[in-house]
Amino acid sequence: MFHIATQEEIKRGKVTDVYFERTVEILKTCGIEKKVKAEVYAKNLPRDWNYGVLAGVEEVIKLLEGLPIDVNILPEGSIFWKNQPIMQISGKYTDFAIFETPLLGLLCQSSGIATAASRCKIAAKDKTLLSFGARRMHPGIAPMIDRSAFIGGCDGVAVVKSAQIIGEEAKGTMPHSLILILENPIEAYKLFHKIEPLPIKRIALIDTFGDEKFEAIEAAKTLGEDLFAVRLDTPISRRGDFKAILEEVRWELDLRGFDEVKLFVSGGLNEFEILRLSNVADAFGVGTYLSNAPVIDFSLDIVEINGKPLAKRGKKSGHKKVLQCKKCHKLLILPEKKEVDKCECNGELLLCLKKLIKKGKITENLPSPQKIRNYVINQIKDLNLKVE
Numbered sequence: 001m002f003h004i005a006t007q008e009e010i011k012r013g014k015v016t017d018v019y020f021e022r023t024v025e026i027l028k029t030c031g032i033e034k035k036v037k038a039e040v041y042a043k044n045l046p047r048d049w050n051y052g053v054l055a056g057v058e059e060v061i062k063l064l065e066g067l068p069i070d071v072n073i074l075p076e077g078s079i080f081w082k083n084q085p086i087m088q089i090s091g092k093y094t095d096f097a098i099f100e101t102p103l104l105g106l107l108c109q110s111s112g113i114a115t116a117a118s119r120c121k122i123a124a125k126d127k128t129l130l131s132f133g134a135r136r137m138h139p140g141i142a143p144m145i146d147r148s149a150f151i152g153g154c155d156g157v158a159v160v161k162s163a164q165i166i167g168e169e170a171k172g173t174m175p176h177s178l179i180l181i182l183e184n185p186i187e188a189y190k191l192f193h194k195i196e197p198l199p200i201k202r203i204a205l206i207d208t209f210g211d212e213k214f215e216a217i218e219a220a221k222t223l224g225e226d227l228f229a230v231r232l233d234t235p236i237s238r239r240g241d242f243k244a245i246l247e248e249v250r251w252e253l254d255l256r257g258f259d260e261v262k263l264f265v266s267g268g269l270n271e272f273e274i275l276r277l278s279n280v281a282d283a284f285g286v287g288t289y290l291s292n293a294p295v296i297d298f299s300l301d302i303v304e305i306n307g308k309p310l311a312k313r314g315k316k317s318g319h320k321k322v323l324q325c326k327k328c329h330k331l332l333i334l335p336e337k338k339e340v341d342k343c344e345c346n347g348e349l350l351l352c353l354k355k356l357i358k359k360g361k362i363t364e365n366l367p368s369p370q371k372i373r374n375y376v377i378n379q380i381k382d383l384n385l386k387v388e
């Protein structure tokens with residue numbers, strides 16, 4: 001019915017580039033069996049991003065589970081840098097060759113979205129950030145989009161199915177259609193309040209017919225203390241200076257004693273607009289900027305064949321040891337066998353990659369989306385990551 005591969009087809013390696021199938025056929029027909037080590041990294045990051053957030057790890061582990069290979073990978077939610085190996089595979093090439101296409105696809109797209117979300121979270125500071133972008137993409141991947149946005153730092157997601165998968169309540173406000181069909185915003189606020197159960201926050205959309213300032217005042221007068229927030233989704237054609245509109249609405253609400261009413265903004269936001277509005281807005285709904293985030297161009301390369309370092313031109317051969325200093329966070333990428341005791345700052349060095357698959361078996365329980373998200377947020381603080 002939909003133009004999408006099933007989970008079983010992906011797991012069986014049907015979503016692969018045909019040249020991998022042909023390579024496996026040639027090698028198997030000729031009885032050539034070589035053990036290889038391969039690694040995954042991004043040579044460059046999109047836009048002018050100086051870091052990435054790794055996502056898609058759980059799906060990659062599920063994809064590769066059961067193959068007679070070992071997989072070392074950065075824990076999901078790890079901050080990584082360009083040229084840093086984020087994953088290593090050891091095993092017979094013919095055992096995993098056809099999975100290059102889906103494993104890269106899983107990592108590249110999820111990590112792009114998680115990185116974009118983390119940048120929006122940094123820009124939003126302590127304000128709320130929701131993922132609203134599912135409608136721009138194929139619905140088959142909406143849960144992946146929202147999960148990646150959530151672990152990257154979003155506080156919630158709008159799509160019901162996505163929320164169910166990550167174990168969160170779906171978050172939303174009210175659409176313009178409710179106000180249009182009732183032909184009256186006040187009627188919409190009243191009916192929402194009457195019919196929707198109370199734990200659901202009352203967030204009045206205030207830009208359908210009239211001016212944001214006057215509709216905000218009307219919404220506050222109508223719902224009083226029950227009004228949690230007003231949402232401004234002001235069309236770009238009417239927007240002018242969005243920050244000035246927000247400041248004016250804030251002023252008018254405060255003047256009338258509605259200091260507690262929050263300002264929720266949406267509509268074409270990106271990290272820079274969020275940064276500009278973050279002192280006056282209280283919550284952000286971000287859509288296309290997250291769901292249509294650029295992919296991280298990870299590539300997978302063979303670096304060792306039957307124990308001998310060998311890589312194509314432009315790539316460093318041999319498996320790498322990836323270490324990070326616990327104290328100064330400096331990253332060290334060394335030949336696998338090189339021993340180092342301490343960082344030059346005397347800090348303890350930790351191995352970044354974890355063996356999550358050993359001979360086809362998953363070695364430990366994979367963390368929940370909530371735990372991964374906390375990990376991302378803690379690293380943002382520890383590494384003092386900024387959006388400017």
Ligand SMILES: [Zn+2]
Pocket residue numbers: 325326327328329330343344345346347
């Ligand atoms: Zn150090």
